[in-house]
Amino acid sequence: MTTDDQTSGPLTLRVNGSAYQLRLDYRTTVLDALREHLGLTGTKKGCDHGQCGACTVLADGRRVNSCLLLAVAARGAEITTIEGLASPDGLHPLQAAFVARDALQCGYCTPGQICSAAAMLGEAAAGWPSAASASLIPEIPQAGPVTLDAAEIRERMSGNLCRCGAYVNILAAILDVAGDMARAEEAR
Numbered sequence: 001m002t003t004d005d006q007t008s009g010p011l012t013l014r015v016n017g018s019a020y021q022l023r024l025d026y027r028t029t030v031l032d033a034l035r036e037h038l039g040l041t042g043t044k045k046g047c048d049h050g051q052c053g054a055c056t057v058l059a060d061g062r063r064v065n066s067c068l069l070l071a072v073a074a075r076g077a078e079i080t081t082i083e084g085l086a087s088p089d090g091l092h093p094l095q096a097a098f099v100a101r102d103a104l105q106c107g108y109c110t111p112g113q114i115c116s117a118a119a120m121l122g123e124a125a126a127g128w129p130s131a132a133s134a135s136l137i138p139e140i141p142q143a144g145p146v147t148l149d150a151a152e153i154r155e156r157m158s159g160n161l162c163r164c165g166a167y168v169n170i171l172a173a174i175l176d177v178a179g180d181m182a183r184a185e186e187a188r
């Protein structure tokens with residue numbers, strides 16, 4: 001099989017609100033498409049094996065390890081990377097909280113941590129239980145949004161490793177945003 005035989009036809013990837021036409025080797029992951037073909041190097045490659053979470057991006061709002069997702073399988077999905085989280089009004093609340101809490105050392109895991117946390121907050125708001133949730137005890141059914149305490153956040157973020165061990169401040173940053181969201185919800 002020649003290299004051309006392994007190249008996809010025109011492929012449209014939607015990333016951060018823009019559509020990109022690409023021709024890629026069928027085996028190209030979303031991670032490599034982002035970094036090597038689109039120049040979006042905010043998404044990091046750590047293990048390249050689905051073990052560390054450094055490559056986490058959002059696909060239609062759900063967190064995925066982009067090193068495990070083939071670009072051809074992401075056609076039609078809206079990919080959001082760390083470059084797409086901020087708005088014209090400023091940083092995403094999680095980005096601001098990570099800065100305020102100094103929740104990083106080398107910063108290599110940070111884009112994945114923030115993308116993962118952004119989706120995780122939505123999962124909890126939608127009532128998705130985790131292994132730390134009382135809802136997994138049959139006698140105590142979960143009703144409505146999950147209250148994100150430290151145990152819940154540690155469990156839900158356990159797929160994102162930090163080789164610098166900045167976990168204490170990462171947890172504090174996410175707790176800050178979760179608390180702000182809970183207070184805003186109560187005020188509605």
Ligand code: FES
Pocket residue numbers: 044045046047048049050051052053054055056065066067068
């Ligand atoms: S680089 Fe994808 S999980 Fe580690």
Ligand code: FES
Pocket residue numbers: 103104105106107108109110161162163164165166
């Ligand atoms: S801040 Fe260095 S790996 Fe997390």
